[in-house]
Amino acid sequence: MIDQIQERALGTRGLLIGGTEVPAASGRTTDDINPVTGEVYLTVPAAGAEDVERAVAAAHAAFPGWAATAPSTRRALLEKAADLLEERADEFTGIMLQETAGTRTWAAFNIRMSAELLRQAATMATRPSGALLATDVPGEWSMAVRSPAGVVAAFVPWNGPLILCARAVAVALATGNPVVIRPSEDAPVTSGFFLADVLSAAGVPDGVVNVVTNDRADAPGVVEALIADDRVTRVNFTGSTPVGRIVGRLAGEHLKPVILELGGKNPILVLDDADPEYAASGVTLAKFMNSGQICMCVDRVIVQNGVADAFVRAFVAKVAALGQGDPDRPDTLVGPLVNTRAAERVAGLVADAVEKGAEVLFGGGPADGAFYPATVLDKVTPDMRIYHEEVFGPVATIFRVDTVDEAVDLANDTEYGLSSAVFTENATRGLDVARRLRHGATHVNDQSVADEPQAPVGGVKNSGYGHFGSEWGAEFFTETRWVTVADRHSEYPV
Template identity: 55%
Template structure:
């Protein structure tokens, strides 16, 4: 796979960039060039929007059953390519097998959910005071949608960015992350094209990271692009949201998280430990839903902390292609340096290290073995900053009120969990935590394509998934029909 070369997908054809530029897609574990992809120019962006705009009328008018068949076929094709997809994700972004396999499985289910959305009822019959008039509201596609997707869950977040928008009749110009142009963009497009998606309905533009600002600005500024959906960091999301607002474009932004897992005194500690390990270290903590903070009430803190630390110490780390590996490398050297610096700041300011060092390892300097900190204070950057790496913090609190206050002491509000066998108390605590998603007796990494997904506060706005996702990618049109031929009274 290291000899892979890919162009842009525009109007159903794979083409080079207009200036023939390419950029390297580098494996974080081996340091080898996984693929060379075309580096788009602003002219290529315009060409992609041209193709999407041209394809829109016919795609929106396609009979629902025909459109539905495409998504069902795509799900079957993705299922057949599962092993190839898992290997691609391991090589391209360092995704360990459990995470890569989950990505593929959920991608398949999102495609099937998109097929169901095609024939889902969309509209309302409205009351009216006008005699002889039928009045109704219907959901119609926007037109061309810009989809900007991240690298960390490439199959899940890549397909989520395009499947429902396409299913409800929009066409899409997709810009996948520079760190995952294959997994998060071109591979998914290949699957949909093989399933029969018409030329131009989905267009994929890849780019050099140095050109990202210009490429995104060109895409959002095009007047034919009617809506922007972006998943990524809060820092970049603010730029995307500001740019969209400048051009009066609605945006759906799914951004960062500082997700808590609250362990109450009635928790099953063995279960809580397993839950916290999964939530904190799946995909090396590089998930917007990762558990950054484990908040434990004092009555069970010692027992939990000891068992959790021992469990984390035993996690297999290293080569993402090894089926036994749970914690693989982070996505690139920049990410490793950022996470290591965040942890060093905490350690230098007095945080206690229960396991791990925060030091960068591996030939490519992208591996950080799992770290657990405690005694973290507000003066340390890790207290408020999103870790997005293989580390978490244990906070010990005296009571439930302190646990809730700490869980809410963040600019973010994506997801979280509460662990307790006392369901009354667990639900009461869950209802007080300020997040768009909350799970009782589970950690924050839970995702189903039929459920509304999104956060509050600086985690962004808008929702993917379920009815909310269909609503997000359609616009409501009011329609009336004068059945009796009544003339308007103007005298």
């Protein structure tokens, strides 16, 4: 099976509809490009609205059988899929290196976290699915019962492809819902096909997991067709805020419940009682993991002046020692970005900041193909693009403040509110600051990319709404119904 999957991944894939790989109805294809070499890694179908209809039909047909599958069976299948993910770690790593130039470190994290997500979601299959309610009617049982909602549309990005695919579908599957995955154009295997293959190998029935790929130019039509289909009952989307606005609008027009996990301008606050070496290690990881291409990566490093000089020295030294370049090396943390457009955009943010007075403490300069070096900027001001825009690349910006109030105000001075962190040796002080930060997650004495499968993941403000996570996702992917059963005849006034 592994050799078969590797052979397919190196050539062409078809749309996965009802357990069978098929071409797009139009016969059109689109290329998956290796960002380092610029060569075609994989060819996939360029789906249109008619292909979306076929995929949703297959999922809808599979819904009654999957919803009726014994909860213990659904749980066992997801647990087996988690085991298979771990067995196929090397295979996934090889594909990620080719498809997104993700580093070996990032690939290993994707496998580990995704397996944990599947195992945690599996527990939701056998959790209680309702509650006995109080009632004033004699002889009546009154119950709130949760039932699977139906076909789920899952939109998955390229940056944490396996993690975000698992997060999009695992709880949906555990609670009895089939899914249609629309993976990223930049990562159709790692953000879609790979997990679908593993779930199939684990024994998930045909039609329960479907994958629809598209050309970038056709994305608006494919997205709209998937959300508009009456048989789709839930929508979950992880990606940029501009696209999230479109998805949210479409879901609203069609009265579809939606989870949106969007961009961030994430701050880390380093208070004047923090350990500068420890804080520098945490910030380095939170900024440069996957070359800064994680929605929870830190953008703003806000440091109180009492510790600023010591922190900056330690931080720059750690950045200078980072493994950079070849994503195949086990010590590389900063590899290429997902494509040359992304690297050129980051270079443009840095150039704009430098032109307006920012100081480069490390790195900087132009992009080199899809690669941009780890960079640290000081003296960033609000007139610079990088002050407001999500970087989504390996560039840290440092802000020096005198007081905690200034640090909190600066951390909240953004339209985003996804993740944040506070470094301090006083947990009570850190908790007080955490209460004042307007972000979906705040980690005291840890870094902003911290993640656990059982925790709620979601943002506030323009970072989205709704939560991924097993407990919270189970409610989203089910319909709550009121059912009563009386053990006697009621007295009616007619």
